[in-house]
Amino acid sequence: MGADIQTPNFPSAEAGASFPTPPNQQKPDPFPAIVKNDPARTGFDPRTAWWVNYFRILTGKITPEGAFHYRESRYKAHEARDCATCESYRDHAFAHSPTVRFLREKVESLNGKLDKDNVVCRRCPARLTEDGQVHRQSGGFSPGHGILICANEVRDRGHLEDTLAHEMVHAWDHLRWKVDWVGDKDLKHAACTEIRASMLSGECRWTRESFTRGNWTLTQQFQDCVRKRAVQSVLARPRCKDDVQAVKVVNQVWDSCFSDTRPFDEVYR
Template sequence: MGASQPPSSSSSPPSSPPDVSSSPSQPPQPSSSPSPPSSDSQPPLPRFLKNDPARTGYDPSLTWWMNYFKIITGQVTREGVEHYREDRYRANEERDCARCEADRAYLFQYSPVIRFLREKVTALNGTLDEENVVCRRCPARIFEDGRVVRQGGGFSPDHGILICANEMRDRSHLEDTLAHEMVHAWDHLRWKVDWHGGGNLKHAACTEIRASMLSGECRWTRETMTRGNWTLTQQFQNCVRMRAIQSVMARPACRDDVHATKVVNEVWDSCFTDKRPFEEIYR
């Protein structure tokens, strides 16, 4: 990926990232399967559930509308609904990816925040374009305990930015997701983050705080109109903190929500006030 290349040796050396140690965590994984634990001390990863019509009520051999009727009449379990959704995503993959690619092209040309971040990445000798910002269908992870984990996108220093076309509600949602991942790309270039460092989650926490803060995904209208959160005090801060904690929890090196919260709190003051490459938060 172009954006994964560090600045050339002729550029001035970057300053250290705010309040983080020199051993960052692993980057978000754009694949549908989590990375293996970094050490033997990590708990075993849960298995992903496969559909069993006898258990879930969802029968893929039936037409989609017959299964839909079963869903609205309560004959399909929550797990079965998720398997049905995954099958519909597979059926509509070509349509979803084509729409995602058209919106991506529009945003690269007309979105102020995307154009700004693209210019800043270019200034660090990186490249983000249709070759390494790709639209793909992203399978969900359905765990044995009933949890369903979905992702809107991901950044990999070796491959680029992944946009999960099947999870994008509209162009505005894609703009927020793309901006989030572009902040990760800028951070990677600016500070030469060692994404494959062992066990230290401070870098991950810091870049997740900054990405949620600067991308616009926590702006008031998104929180109220899309997520139904009408809290009037500390809403923006709470959204950024919550999303950063959730992202850190998804890292293999994170033990649990308590661990993730502790790491986010440790870097919060310095990372939440760091608006680079912007001057102000305007989304």
């Protein structure tokens, strides 16, 4: 991160707005082509009742690819319910979470604003690509719109709080330093804000890693989690060529960014 600059305004998103990359930063899609469902190949037929498809999954008559498409179809069917639950969790976090309330105050001190108008819950479709990878997200931050919380990926209040705090760190970083999000100038910006967001949000604390992700290693667990998540996020940037470059750029900024706990005095969670 660089020196202090004049902080831009943080505009509210219109209701129902998406979170695209700003027009001057549109880049080619870095992912392989998306794999679409073919009932003849996967065994999953969206025209069939959901419980029939569910039973077919249990009996092995639907492939893992078909199970992916089934899951996405259920998310679409439950979109209104999931968004309502997400909004309830969001409002609870704004009212009661010490971390979220602290970050909100710090964003306001930089002439920014985060509230229900620009912290929105939406269904985020996952992507299954030709290389066999599933691309999901829990949320996102856009300087021109606000914060997106992926309602269909929210597990509970704690998970939403961590996701919201992660994106709020990005918002604070954007106002404090004008971050090069895409990496047009330097991927180090993206690497640094991802290290800080994973470190300060609480998503890498031991209980989250152990009980949710099955990582029971105590030694270096926190650092390993932060590093892994930062590498994954940098790798998703259009300007990042491969995982080797992602690891390299995270390593280059690790010492300075991992030790930078601003706006907190220290890592509390």
